[in-house]
Amino acid sequence: MRGFSQVDVFTDEFLYGNPVAVVHDADGLTDEEMAAFARWTNLAETTFLLRPTTPDADYRLRIFTISRELPFAGHPTLGSARAWLARGGVPRVPGRLVQECGAGLVTVRADGARLAFAAPPLVRSGPVTLSDLLAVASALRVRPEDIVDAQWADNGPGWVAVLLASADAVLAVEPDYANFGGFSSVGVVGPHPAGGDAAFEVRAFVDEGSRFDEDPVTGSLNAAIAQWLIPAGLAGSSYVAAQGTAIGRRGRVHLSRADGEIWVGGDTVLGVTGQLAL
Missing domain, CATH: 3.10.310.10 (Diaminopimelate Epimerase; Chain A, domain 1)
Structure with a gap:
């Protein structure tokens, strides 16, 4: 069994933002299993939290739509950060999380109760x-x-x-x-x-x-x-x-x-x- 969260993002009232499904402790899942579960949730994005591969990151995130994997997406970044914190995640630097993803390292900061990410460079x-x-x-x-x-x-x-x-x-x-x-x-x-x-x-x-x-x-x-x-x-x-x-x-x-x-x-x-x- 793995932890599961669903977070509504860019809203302060449940049901009026954009939901993301988050799978915790996803190490060990295959690409095919991740893709299949993302298709099953039928949400815009489903994410998988994994151990980071670099000491500079607090966690690694993989992001799937129902049809493909994305190197980066915004509302999954914030929703996954909220889910990670809610399940007891402790960032190495207080008030500042570092997410490892396909686009590289993305910084997420806490601005009071609100989370914010630093926009990655445009490709x-x-x-x-x-x-x-x-x-x-x-x-x-x-x-x-x-x-x-x-x-x-x-x-x-x-x-x-x-x-x-x-x-x-x-x-x-x-x-x-x-x-x-x-x-x-x-x-x-x-x-x-x-x-x-x-x-x-x-x-x-x-x-x-x-x-x-x-x-x-x-x-x-x-x-x-x-x-x-x-x-x-x-x-x-x-x-x-x-x-x-x-x-x-x-x-x-x-x-x-x-x-x-x-x-x-x-x-x-x-x-x-x-x-x-x-």
């Missing part, structure tokens, strides 16, 4: 070509002239990010999933009017292997968007992004730049704990 950045811009516009069913800007913002899942003029324009998007072609992960962002609790609205459309779907709240996408918007002066040095509104969630992602790094934070709620016969 692809820069503007998209005109042909890609037209293809993304077609997939999102928006006019090319309605796209304010677009950038590759890939930190592992393959994100291309599109900036629209407003949050309302983001919420009005009705994607044509059959027309996504070679794009595996498309993010859309637009500003809210000043004065609300969130500066931007974000939506994420991802390839789940057998289908495209909308992700409730996405740490990796928000990290990549902040790595684009903040240095470009399109967002302040700290802001809150709302995500999941279009599908009945109330995700809130806290982004900030400090000491030359982008930090991605959110509340986490431990919703399910138990034992797993795996």
Whole structure:
């Protein structure tokens, strides 16, 4: 038997964020067993906590969707850190965890009750070509002239990010999933009017292997968007992004730049704990 947790991430109220399934003490499981269990949970991501292979890390994390393994993902990072701490994990440095994953070492810090991770470096950045811009516009069913800007913002899942003029324009998007072609992960962002609790609205459309779907709240996408918007002066040095509104969630992602790094934070709620016969 192994420990099992399910954590709701980027929310302070259970059922309104993005859940991740976490398997504790997963050393000894094969790749095939991990992949099979991830398919069985049918969640966006399932993670497996293992002993680290480097003394610089507190634990090692493997992240699976229902169809593939990811080198990094945001909400699984925060949810797994919360699960590890809740089961008695003690970081080598108080208030600071180091996660080993496919993308390398990722630092997670505690900001009060909220956890935040340091955004990993982008593996692809820069503007998209005109042909890609037209293809993304077609997939999102928006006019090319309605796209304010677009950038590759890939930190592992393959994100291309599109900036629209407003949050309302983001919420009005009705994607044509059959027309996504070679794009595996498309993010859309637009500003809210000043004065609300969130500066931007974000939506994420991802390839789940057998289908495209909308992700409730996405740490990796928000990290990549902040790595684009903040240095470009399109967002302040700290802001809150709302995500999941279009599908009945109330995700809130806290982004900030400090000491030359982008930090991605959110509340986490431990919703399910138990034992797993795996």
